[in-house]
Amino acid sequence: MEERFRESAERARSSIERGRHDPSTFRAALVDVPATARDRWLDLVLGLDELHEDGPALPPDGVPYLPSSVDVLLRMVDASDLRASDVFVDVGSGPGRAVAFVHLLTGAASVGIDIQPALVRAARDLTSRLRLSRVSVIEGDAATLAGRMTTGCTVPPAEPVWRRCSTTWNRSRERGRFASAA
Numbered sequence: 001m002e003e004r005f006r007e008s009a010e011r012a013r014s015s016i017e018r019g020r021h022d023p024s025t026f027r028a029a030l031v032d033v034p035a036t037a038r039d040r041w042l043d044l045v046l047g048l049d050e051l052h053e054d055g056p057a058l059p060p061d062g063v064p065y066l067p068s069s070v071d072v073l074l075r076m077v078d079a080s081d082l083r084a085s086d087v088f089v090d091v092g093s094g095p096g097r098a099v100a101f102v103h104l105l106t107g108a109a110s111v112g113i114d115i116q117p118a119l120v121r122a123a124r125d126l127t128s129r130l131r132l133s134r135v136s137v138i139e140g141d142a143a144t145l146a147g148r149m150t151t152g153c154t155v156p157p158a159e160p161v162w163r164r165c166s167t168t169w170n171r172s173r174e175r176g177r178f179a180s181a182a
């Protein structure tokens with residue numbers, strides 16, 4: 001990645017840590033980065049350098065952890081016209097990358113749900129490290145926790161992940177109202 005993009009990631013991170021984050025400045029810095037480097041840029045901003053492995057808490061038919069791409073998330077945010085007054089829910093939030101990103105991009109409060117305790121711990125570490133007070137993560141099975149909510153699916157429609165996602169999705173959807181951007 002070009003040095004200037006590394007520097008812009010550092011600046012974005014420093015603003016977040018100092019409580020001086022501004023969603024429109026963040027978006028402008030992000031879209032300045034070439035699309036192929038945006039995922040790495042976000043990982044630098046969030047200080048994510050670890051590849052998270054799935055553990056035994058993932059059910060046999062559960063969708064494994066795989067981060068959504070920044071461009072999928074951007075399209076979802078724009079298509080749903082997500083605003084600071086909204087609440088974004090990520091069903092299957094892993095280590096919190098998407099909930100943190102959507103909050104930083106829009107100012108919306110974000111709630112993640114994940115069944116894997118280790119990933120929930122990682123997400124909580126992330127939110128406390130960056131002091132993201134409007135981002136929270138709940139540990140549990142989405143099929144039982146998801147009540148009435150609207151959410152964007154953050155999983156790219158790649159087989160076989162998408163098919164496996166749909167299993168959790170359909171189980172959860174029986175209990176709620178879902179909007180999918182993927």
Ligand SMILES: C[S@@+](CC[C@H](N)C(=O)[O-])C[C@H]1O[C@@H](n2cnc3c(N)ncnc32)[C@H](O)[C@@H]1O
Pocket residue numbers: 058059062063064065066067068069090091092093094095096097098113114115116119140141142143154155168
């Ligand atoms: C494809 S990843 C989602 C990645 C995340 N949305 C992101 O973009 O960074 C799927 C996640 O769903 C979680 N998961 C699978 N089955 C679940 C269930 N029944 N309830 C809650 N979370 C579940 C997995 O632990 C995994 O972290």
